[in-house]
Amino acid sequence: MTESRKKSRGNGNHTGLSITGSVMHRCKCTRFSKLFLVMTSQRRIKKTWFRKVVKLDEVIIKDLTKRFGDLTAVDHLELNVPAGSIYGLLGPNGAGKSTTIRLLCTLLNPSEGTASVGGFDIIESPVRVREITGVMPEESNHTLYAAMSTYDNLEYFGKLYGVPEAEIPGRIEELLSFMGLWERRDDPAGELSTGNRQRLALCRALLHRPKVVLMDEPTSALDPIAAKKVRELIIGLAEKYKQTFFINSHNLAEVQRMCDRIAIIDKGRILLSGKTKELRAKLQATQNFTIRVNDDLERALDIARSMEFVTSAEEEVDSIRVTIEDPISNNSTLMRSLLSKGVEIIEFAEQEATLEDLYLDVIKGGVM
Amino acid sequence: MALRKSMLVARADLRMAMKVKMVKYGLVMMTAMAPIMLIGLVLLLALSAPAVVVTMITMLDPMMSPVIGIMVIVPASMISANALVGEKEQNTLEALLCTPLTNRELLIGKVLSSFIPTIALLLGSVLVTEIATNIILTSVGAEVILFPGVSSLFLLLVAGPILVAAVISVMVLISGRVKRVYEAYQSSGATVMIFLIPLVLPMMSMNNGGIVDMNLVWMSNIITLLIASVLAIVTWTLAIRRFNRDRIVSM
Numbered sequence: 028m029t030e031s032r033k034k035s036r037g038n039g040n041h042t043g044l045s046i047t048g049s050v051m052h053r054c055k056c057t058r059f060s061k062l063f064l065v066m067t068s069q070r071r072i073k074k075t076w077f078r079k080v081v082k083l084d085e086v087i088i089k090d091l092t093k094r095f096g097d098l099t100a101v102d103h104l105e106l107n108v109p110a111g112s113i114y115g116l117l118g119p120n121g122a123g124k125s126t127t128i129r130l131l132c133t134l135l136n137p138s139e140g141t142a143s144v145g146g147f148d149i150i151e152s153p154v155r156v157r158e159i160t161g162v163m164p165e166e167s168n169h170t171l172y173a174a175m176s177t178y179d180n181l182e183y184f185g186k187l188y189g190v191p192e193a194e195i196p197g198r199i200e201e202l203l204s205f206m207g208l209w210e211r212r213d214d215p216a217g218e219l220s221t222g223n224r225q226r227l228a229l230c231r232a233l234l235h236r237p238k239v240v241l242m243d244e245p246t247s248a249l250d251p252i253a254a255k256k257v258r259e260l261i262i263g264l265a266e267k268y269k270q271t272f273f274i275n276s277h278n279l280a281e282v283q284r285m286c287d288r289i290a291i292i293d294k295g296r297i298l299l300s301g302k303t304k305e306l307r308a309k310l311q312a313t314q315n316f317t318i319r320v321n322d323d324l325e326r327a328l329d330i331a332r333s334m335e336f337v338t339s340a341e342e343e344v345d346s347i348r349v350t351i352e353d354p355i356s357n358n359s360t361l362m363r364s365l366l367s368k369g370v371e372i373i374e375f376a377e378q379e380a381t382l383e384d385l386y387l388d389v390i391k392g393g394v395m
Numbered sequence: 396m397a398l399r400k401s402m403l404v405a406r407a408d409l410r411m412a413m414k415v416k417m418v419k420y421g422l423v424m425m426t427a428m429a430p431i432m433l434i435g436l437v438l439l440l441a442l443s444a445p446a447v448v449v450t451m452i453t454m455l456d457p458m459m460s461p462v463i464g465i466m467v468i469v470p471a472s473m474i475s476a477n478a479l480v481g482e483k484e485q486n487t488l489e490a491l492l493c494t495p496l497t498n499r500e501l502l503i504g505k506v507l508s509s510f511i512p513t514i515a516l517l518l519g520s521v522l523v524t525e526i527a528t529n530i531i532l533t534s535v536g537a538e539v540i541l542f543p544g545v546s547s548l549f550l551l552l553v554a555g556p557i558l559v560a561a562v563i564s565v566m567v568l569i570s571g572r573v574k575r576v577y578e579a580y581q582s583s584g585a586t587v588m589i590f591l592i593p594l595v596l597p598m599m600s601m602n603n604g605g606i607v608d609m610n611l612v613w614m615s616n617i618i619t620l621l622i623a624s625v626l627a628i629v630t631w632t633l634a635i636r637r638f639n640r641d642r643i644v645s646m
Contacts, residue, residue, distance in 0.1 A: 095645060129644065132493050136641045154495050162493040169486040172407070174414045186403050187494040231490070 085110040085239055085271040086131065090140030093126050093295075100126040102295035103140065108239075108288070111269035113261060115276055115286030115303075117386055123295035124275040125165050128241045131273065132162045145238045158189070161237035167228035168248050173217025177208055177227055180216050181234055188235035195234075202230040205260065221248045229257060233264070240264075242274045246281060258285045279386055283307075291389045298389045306385055314354035315378040316361075319346040321371035330364055337361065346374070400496055404504025405511060412474060412508070422470045426516040429466040433459055434527040437542065445535040452528070452542050457612045458598045460547030463520045464555045465594055471513035471559050472587045475566035476579035478505040479643060484576055489644065498638045502567060506634075509563045514556055521551055546612045550619060554593070558623040562590045564630035571634075571643050590626065593619040 086108035093101040101123045108114045118124050129135045131144055133153035141148055147155040164170050171180050178199060185195040203209040206226040211219060216227060225248040232240055245261075246254035262285060264270045276282050282289055283303065290300035299306070320327045324342055331340040331349045336357040339350045351357050354377075362375055412418045436459065440448045482488040491501070521543060528542040543551060569582045596615040 134489060134492055134640055134644045154497055157493060158495040160493070162490070164489045164493070166486070167490075170490045172411060172487055173485070174411055175407070183403065183407050184490070184494065187400060187491075187496060189495065228490075 086144050088142040091137050091142050092139035093130055094138045099295055108273055110271055111265055112288050113265050113272040113286045115274050115282035115289040118292035122292045125243055128243050132160055132241050159238040161232035161240040163228055163232040163242040163245050165243040168221050168224035171216040171224055174215055176213050177216055178212040184231050185234050190235050198234055206230055222250055222253055225249055239271045315350050317346050317348055317376045319374040323370050327370045330368055400500045401503035405507035408508035425470045426467055426520055429463040430520045430524045433524050437528045437531050441531050441535045449537050449540055454607055456544040456547050457607055460543035461594045464551050465591055467513055467517045468562055471509050472562050472566050472583040475509040475563040476570055476583040478567045479570040480573050480576050480579050492640050502634055505567050506563050513559050550616050554620040554623045557627045561626035561630045564634045568634040574646055593622040
């Protein structure tokens, strides 16, 4: 069992009820809390207002496993997504991100384990799960009915999701206007550009105002302006309606801007999970520096590697990239060493810690 | 509520299918072949032997009228073959499967999307044949008759729809278990051949002297109805039980 899995199993969620933050701490170790836990077992709590008030987790994944023959796509996954959060699932290709989303939206049956979405078990109540879930599948710009008009696509899905018929036109107009597609409402979806089809797929996922929105690479086909708009929409919806977003993405910068929590998955297992801010704060314990030197890259690299506080040193095109522990006291030591050994420094630049650093660290096996 | 959602699926499928000209005109042309053939036969008999035309038509009725049913089943199987695998090829299936449709609602919708146009075409074919036949007969001074006759109408309008439902159910089942539309079309050929057997039973009712034994016709009609009912129940049950979202998505 990996370190991260041990951590996730030991985070107080073994009771079957997952209450985040302060509520859990207040209730812990009292008779009342035990009674509370029994009375409010996860299956019973389906009222939205109650889930929001006590901040219950909207998505709870327990020991979820999916095998395709000999291949284990999702391997005993454990994950909790708090209500109203924007949760980013990061990982390389084939890590099991899309399979996780397909399991959560009940397209696939788990080989082992289960999950609950909005209080409904994906095995026992798949229809209820689908009712409260909006899904933006992988390559969602191809998942529209090409011969149907933009408007008809949304109307069809609105009716299938049981949106009251009187409300459908208003909701369609609101969403299409926001996405800048209202003028194209009568055009066949197949005639829209890739980006516009992606926006339409997003409208479709949001039309029935789902409690949980599952998104597989939601901005992959969008231009930067449209992607920014979608990110703002997602953040706005999460704040306003307390909708929960579970997002697969390769785009680390996007996840960093949008998600308040992230998990890094590889080979079907969660390697690391937590609040984005906390994970970034962990990164501050070490700091990356780019050092440009005059011609003597290898010498500079050797000096850097000989320092105890340098955790990694790599050669780049015309510079070296070093990671330093306790940077405030150690960066000057490194600079002095380089200068004293005759290395001419052109630039000694601090790099901002990004999720990319964390992601690469974790995927390479250097779990923090 | 359940039927309302199924009807939504059926209506959407039909609208999509009818937007493809090849499907629309192919469906009508295929179905029109039987009435054209029967009306042509009546016209030929009326022109060549007006005195015995009614007797000849009555004699030929149990053998010729089932052709209407046969010609209708072929397009029905073609549309239904496309039901699930067609959506999969167009990448629209996952989005549809993510909606709160139950398996039953989805399958009923897919069956109805083929069943409704097929039955409409069957009724239209029967009606056109009846009207055209009697226009021809009255124009040569012959009496007004039912062609297709009562026994054939029973076969076409009672056993026919049940058989169509059976064919569509099995095709939807196949459509959910193949990877490509052409595989479904290939399977539809073999399926139609098997399911056509009950419809050709009445054709066996003519003895060597060319006399039609109506008792035999009715008996074969009842057998056809029974076979159609059993096939419909078995294929529908199989379609419901074997429907597996995981398998469809994983393939």
